Amino acid sequence: MDWIQQIVNGISLGSIYALIALGYTMVYGIIRLINFAHGDVFMVGAFIGFYAIEGAGLGFFPALLLAMFICAVLGVVIERVAYKRLRGASRIAALITAIGVSLLIEYGTIYLRGAQPEAFPNVFPQTSFHFLGATISSTSIFILSVSVALMLILQFVVRRTKIGKAMRAVSHDADAARLMGINVDRTISATFAIGSALAGAAGVIFGIYYTKIEPLMGVIPGLKAFVAAVLGGIGIIPGAAIGGLVLGLVETLVSALGYSNWRDAAAFIILILILILKPSGILGKNSREKV
Template structure:
């Protein structure tokens, strides 16, 4: 067994989970909401990329950018229509609404296009390279490269731009940020837009990785990305990246060892262990909260 190749494949898969998990953790860090519709935004991104490449003849980069733009707009619409008026409601109300939005997107897509899966077009030839004696597929390297570039851009946006400073201020104390002149509503919308754009990009590269997409494809990767966010520390951006990479690597190694039926269960076993032994996540800190 080529362990180096399995690890590279695991890191590539984990980078997809990390991109989705970043949306979960950014939204939670701002408004303390678990946006369970996020996995379905990821699904929409995969279909936008599919139609852009196969139907409109776009290359992978234009298709990726189009998917990110469409998903960013969708994320803002979801926030404005479904979540904005629930800012001061109970968390259970917001959570139920998120589940409702998720089901609406899933079954709305099923109604519009049917349940049949689609074979994702091959955007670039898959070749194999020998690196330090290990055979590595070019597809895994492309996916890893795209994910790293997007994560670096996200870090730059969060820590070097005005909107990033506003996001960090609102995350720390929304009312104090408002008093200091930060437009809180605009900042929350920007957070949904950025997180949803990353989910759209993840949908495109997920389609290239697994070569098949369908309207319910966002459920399991969405849940796994949520596990990755909890593993790293929900609300902490580097934690989402670490959690995604760990989860993808564990899944791939479980499959490589011959336990493929357990690869999905591995994510939820990790979730149970984290909640038992370190509920705040790898990078999180235990904090008291009044209820």
């Protein structure tokens, strides 16, 4: 049955959006900042994975871990250099800075390596499974498995570890957390590191899924992941995962119905509808916010 294959493909794509969206929602939950440079960290992760596999001859998992580590460091550098000094500034100042950092990463990458795209190497044998009459690729199953594993690890870190408890405390009340002895600056940096590591992992997985990567590849997936975060409830970690999966399924459904030219537009139509009907998102609660 073709619909089973479409569902699996949609969930696999949605899991990539979910990994990127988690970085958006974690950072917003801590410091109320929309980090629009996050999509470009995703792009950097894809290229690190590409060069690690193609140039250094590493396997998938070493390349994945390397991309996650370097993107985590990049996330901390971005936070310390660009955002730390703006914590007391207006929202618009932080937003403009985020857009500036995004452009800096994009065109810095183009300056260093050129704008030409690359074909991501095949790291897995192309095999298929037959289930209820549907043909499901092993790549889709593998991508879904890795993404779910990373999301479960994140949930464990946030709920069970010391840094996760510090993140939740800072998200709830940064001043009270500081009075209780929590290092707020270190916690914010850790949040950027974890979110950026997940974006780097998503970049490698995206490269395997779509094979083509290029310096501006982070723009549309980054915006779609932001839509996924808003859809699920910005600042709520499970909401980002749910929003990503829903968005992936909707895009796949739109393409399956023969409207593939509308698949990108579908994400932004969803954004408009969710802002009109339920601005707090699927898991969010309506609350007054002073701006």
